[in-house]
Amino acid sequence: MHSAVALTPRVADIPAIQEPLLNVSDLSLRRGKAVVLDGVSLALRPGETLGLIGESGAGKSTLALALIGLLRAPEVQLDGSMRFRDTELTQLREADYRRLRGNKIGLIFQDATAALNPCFTVGAQIAEPLKRHLRLSRWARRERAAELMHSVGIPEPRMRLDAYPHELSGGMQQRVMIAVALACNPELLLADEPTSALDVTIQAQIMELILDRVRALNSSAIFVLHDLALGAQVCDRIAVMYAGQIVEEGPSEHVLAAPLHPYTQGLKSCVVELGSRRLVPIPGQIPPLNAMPGGCRFAPRCPKAKTICSEQRPQAETRDGRQVACWFID
Amino acid sequence: MPNPIFSLLDVERSYELRGSGWFRAPSRQLKALDGVRLEVQRGDTLALVGESGSGKSTLIRLMLGLEPASDGRVLYGQRDLAQLDAEAKKRFAREVAFIYQNARGSMNPRMRIEDILAEPIRLHQLCVEREIPARLESLLLRVGLPAGLLQRFPSELSGGQIRRIAIARALASEPEVIMADESVAGLDVSVQAQVLNLLRDLCRESGITLVFITHDLGVASYLCEKIAVLYLGRIVEQGPTDAILNTPRHPYTRALLQAFPRFDMPLKASLSGEIPSPVNLPKGCRFAGRCPQVQAACRETDPALTALDAGRQVACLFPVAIA
Amino acid sequence: MTEALNVTALTRESQWRRRLLQPMLRQRSAMVGLAIIAIYIFAAVFAPWLATHDPTAQDLMASLQGPSAAHWLGTDSYGQDLYSRLLYGAQLALIIGFASVALGLAVGVAIGLAAGLMGGRTEWVLMRIVDGLLAFPELILAMAFMAVLGLGTENVVYALALSFVGPFARMTRGDVLQVKSQPYIEAARMMGVPTAAIIWRHVLPNVVSPILVQAGMRISIAILLESGLSFLGIGVVPPTPDWGLMIAEGRGFITMAPWISGVPGVALAILLVALNLLGDGLRDAFDPTTQKDA
Numbered sequence: 052m053h054s055a056v057a058l059t060p061r062v063a064d065i066p067a068i069q070e071p072l073l074n075v076s077d078l079s080l081r082r083g084k085a086v087v088l089d090g091v092s093l094a095l096r097p098g099e100t101l102g103l104i105g106e107s108g109a110g111k112s113t114l115a116l117a118l119i120g121l122l123r124a125p126e127v128q129l130d131g132s133m134r135f136r137d138t139e140l141t142q143l144r145e146a147d148y149r150r151l152r153g154n155k156i157g158l159i160f161q162d163a164t165a166a167l168n169p170c171f172t173v174g175a176q177i178a179e180p181l182k183r184h185l186r187l188s189r190w191a192r193r194e195r196a197a198e199l200m201h202s203v204g205i206p207e208p209r210m211r212l213d214a215y216p217h218e219l220s221g222g223m224q225q226r227v228m229i230a231v232a233l234a235c236n237p238e239l240l241l242a243d244e245p246t247s248a249l250d251v252t253i254q255a256q257i258m259e260l261i262l263d264r265v266r267a268l269n270s271s272a273i274f275v276l277h278d279l280a281l282g283a284q285v286c287d288r289i290a291v292m293y294a295g296q297i298v299e300e301g302p303s304e305h306v307l308a309a310p311l312h313p314y315t316q317g318l319k320s321c322v323v324e325l326g327s328r329r330l331v332p333i334p335g336q337i338p339p340l341n342a343m344p345g346g347c348r349f350a351p352r353c354p355k356a357k358t359i360c361s362e363q364r365p366q367a368e369t370r371d372g373r374q375v376a377c378w379f380i381d
Numbered sequence: 382m383p384n385p386i387f388s389l390l391d392v393e394r395s396y397e398l399r400g401s402g403w404f405r406a407p408s409r410q411l412k413a414l415d416g417v418r419l420e421v422q423r424g425d426t427l428a429l430v431g432e433s434g435s436g437k438s439t440l441i442r443l444m445l446g447l448e449p450a451s452d453g454r455v456l457y458g459q460r461d462l463a464q465l466d467a468e469a470k471k472r473f474a475r476e477v478a479f480i481y482q483n484a485r486g487s488m489n490p491r492m493r494i495e496d497i498l499a500e501p502i503r504l505h506q507l508c509v510e511r512e513i514p515a516r517l518e519s520l521l522l523r524v525g526l527p528a529g530l531l532q533r534f535p536s537e538l539s540g541g542q543i544r545r546i547a548i549a550r551a552l553a554s555e556p557e558v559i560m561a562d563e564s565v566a567g568l569d570v571s572v573q574a575q576v577l578n579l580l581r582d583l584c585r586e587s588g589i590t591l592v593f594i595t596h597d598l599g600v601a602s603y604l605c606e607k608i609a610v611l612y613l614g615r616i617v618e619q620g621p622t623d624a625i626l627n628t629p630r631h632p633y634t635r636a637l638l639q640a641f642p643r644f645d646m647p648l649k650a651s652l653s654g655e656i657p658s659p660v661n662l663p664k665g666c667r668f669a670g671r672c673p674q675v676q677a678a679c680r681e682t683d684p685a686l687t688a689l690d691a692g693r694q695v696a697c698l699f700p701v702a703i704a
Numbered sequence: 705m706t707e708a709l710n711v712t713a714l715t716r717e718s719q720w721r722r723r724l725l726q727p728m729l730r731q732r733s734a735m736v737g738l739a740i741i742a743i744y745i746f747a748a749v750f751a752p753w754l755a756t757h758d759p760t761a762q763d764l765m766a767s768l769q770g771p772s773a774a775h776w777l778g779t780d781s782y783g784q785d786l787y788s789r790l791l792y793g794a795q796l797a798l799i800i801g802f803a804s805v806a807l808g809l810a811v812g813v814a815i816g817l818a819a820g821l822m823g824g825r826t827e828w829v830l831m832r833i834v835d836g837l838l839a840f841p842e843l844i845l846a847m848a849f850m851a852v853l854g855l856g857t858e859n860v861v862y863a864l865a866l867s868f869v870g871p872f873a874r875m876t877r878g879d880v881l882q883v884k885s886q887p888y889i890e891a892a893r894m895m896g897v898p899t900a901a902i903i904w905r906h907v908l909p910n911v912v913s914p915i916l917v918q919a920g921m922r923i924s925i926a927i928l929l930e931s932g933l934s935f936l937g938i939g940v941v942p943p944t945p946d947w948g949l950m951i952a953e954g955r956g957f958i959t960m961a962p963w964i965s966g967v968p969g970v971a972l973a974i975l976l977v978a979l980n981l982l983g984d985g986l987r988d989a990f991d992p993t994t995q996k997d998a
Contacts, residue, residue, distance in 0.1 A: 320574075330577060332575040
């Protein structure tokens with residue numbers, strides 16, 4: 052049976068003074084001349100879940116890749132700072148990053164079929180981080196792998212340890228990947244569209260499972276999502292990204308229930324909900340990176356845009372318990 | 382009911398799975414569709430909703446005549462699809478258009494958009510050659526694209542543009558029925574909203590019959606006035622969209638609704654387990670293994686699709702009570 | 705909607721340029737290959753005017769001479785002028801290369817199309833024949849055909865063409881099968897497009913470019929094989945000016961007159977490299993996945 056997860060917002064429970072687990076400040080990422088991420092600032096406290104939301108091309112996956120050190124110099128140019136606990140991630144060497152990934156930072160990808168190696172049994176793949184980071188013995192690894200598989204809801208874990216990924220369904224593969232990600236009890240879990248390839252009933256199961264495990268381990272999680280409603284359901288905080296910038300960031304019940312930034316408002320009016328209602332699409336599309344408008348990047352598509360919007364970039368302001376970057380917040 | 386445009390009479394589609402190995406294990410049957418009864422009236426907008434493995438794609442392929450039914454009959458108007466003569470086949474090809482899920486893949490990459498769109502017009506001789514350019518421009522206008530795209534190749538268009546072209550091509554043959562397979566899946570929300578609005582307006586304005594398959598109940602409810610929910614090759618519930626959304630009677634429909642992400646409700650994994658394999662189905666109700674309110678009788682008796690009230694049918698021994 | 709308002713109507717010519725010519729021109733190494741091939745073709749076409757001697761005129765008094773003013777690239781053991789023989793040799797190499805590939809292509813593509821489109825028993829029979837042809841390395845197969853047909857330039861063309869039928873047929877069939885399974889073929893069928901039109905409009909244009917690219921690559925193989933046959937003495941008959949023959953002939957004098965084998969050898973090597981550079985460039989230019997810049 053599935054376990055019901057209490058979804059009362061927990062932001063209030065967390066003392067505000069607590070040190071952030073992850074602190075990104077003024078992070079910019081350049082690829083050649085194109086500014087892919089522009090002045091991104093974020094703070095994630097222990098136990099919090101954050102959703103990165105936006106259209107494709109908004110830079111959410113780029114931000115996630117930069118965080119885990121898969122996008123770094125010399126391929127791209129990184130400015131600003133990303134602090135994870137006491138570690139400055141932008142200065143980290145690859146060898147140190149490797150000690151972090153899969154250990155302190157767990158990763159879940161969109162496509163489990165592609166992320167799992169088809170040549171190894173799922174048991175071996177779950178055991179891999181246990182061997183590398185925790186240096187467990189062969190026997191202990193197998194025991195722990197079976198335990199992990201049980202904890203992610205895979206029936207008959209001992210029998211499935213020796214199964215190959217292709218012998219499992221898409222939902223089961225995703226569960227295996229969650230087991231791999233959680234193997235070393237990470238402090239931060241990074242999930243890039245973990246359920247967008249799955250059916251809606253399986254999506255609910257998987258999301259519930261991830262939240263359940265994250266809470267059990269008292270870890271934090273960052274979800275990259277395109278589904279706003281799902282973001283409202285699983286995230287404590289939401290950061291809405293547009294063209295490489297965060298336009299609105301705050302507690303999800305505020306940001307998504309009453310969005311302030313015109314882009315967040317536009318996104319929300321595009322979401323199909325149950326029960327008919329007219330969808331209002333945002334006109335146009337994200338401009339290409341080599342033709343970014345000066346000033347507010349959303350200005351060309353914004354219904355509220357005035358002259359100042361295309362001339363000066365709005366700074367993030369605190370309003371109603373969140374950060375909004377817009378000249379005309381009502 | 383006044384003359385339905387499509388009638389499916391106890392349609393079944395099974396595939397033989399040949400045993401492998403030296404000693405040829407006995408072959409097994411995979412039943413993709415089993416006893417599907419469905420009527421589509423002229424002007425209907427019907428959504429076939431189900432998870433992957435529910436048989437919705439097989440169903441639409443059968444209705445398009447791309448695959449034969451193993452048993453039962455698919456009628457288009459009064460005539461059996463399997464027995465159309467050459468003349469009738471040609472008419473069927475013009476009157477029923479299909480929009481592929483993979484819109485880009487459904488277009489010849491070496492043809493220009495103008496040739497792709499003109500192909501059905503030339504084929505069915507819908508207008509004289511010199512009127513074609515004007516015709517193509519009005520088609521593009523209808524789907525909200527500039528005429529400049531006519532000279533482009535499919536690979537040069539964005540995901541949203543290519544879906545509009547696919548819709549334009551479907552409209553080119555002046556069809557009576559449009560069938561579409563997940564035509565908005567994988568698009569960004571703002572582009573998805575544009576394409577959904579376009580499809581909805583086209584159907585409302587021109588009275589085209591629409592059969593839309595999707596796994597997304599939200600999309601289904603936005604586009605269509607009727608919904609049929611499929612599970613493991615069977616229709617388990619069908620009826621008007623409002624009725625299905627407000628008072629789902631089949632536990633599976635209810636579970637689908639509960640799992641749909643919403644702003645105002647917490648996440649709820651409404652179903653445990655996964656859709657079982659359609660090989661060697663258990664006796665009794667197919668949903669019994671996952672049903673939250675399963676009873677002993679469900680594992681014995683296979684429920685038939687029965688009418689509840691006007692236009693509403695459900696295949697469950699113990700339908701969910703109306704709250 | 706606004707996303708496409710800046711689209712200008714492009715004429716067919718500029719489209720063609722944008723899709724094929726420009727990607728082509730962007731392949732720098734392919735352009736180098738093309739330039740070298742152009743020089744070879746020029747040399748072959750104008751051989752009668754460029755040559756300083758009759759390529760088959762023997763002058764035993766002037767045999768085994770190194771490069772000099774009278775014989776720019778020296779002479780061989782019969783006193784034939786190597787420079788002139790080289791030019792006429794280019795003519796022969798290119799003619800045999802192109803002719804044998806063209807012939808092999810025509811027959812192979814026909815078989816491949818028939819097999820891929822008809823399927824069933826026809827396909828089975830045709831592909832078993834092709835398997836038989838493919839069972840032998842090209843050189844061995846060509847040698848066997850030469851043994852049956854006898855020596856001579858024409859026969860070299862036939863033998864090489866025959867040895868190319870197998871690869872072309874197999875490749876064409878593979879491409880046809882792959883294209884046949886594409887959704888756009890099914891979409892066309894569903895719209896009621898007649899079978900002949902589907903083959904002509906939808907199948908052929910999508911299999912043609914990989915086949916042409918392959919043909920370009922095969923020309924270099926053909927020239928190499930032809931030289932190999934002549935070198936082994938089962939190709940072109942002496943004293944026809946042929947690079948393979950020239951290399952074979954110089955073999956005995958390799959220590960005292962290395963230029964006899966060296967001159968045609970280097971010419972052959974440069975041509976093969978150029979052909980391969982061009983072939984690679986063509987492949988990249990035709991490949992739609994490299995045209996993402998649009």
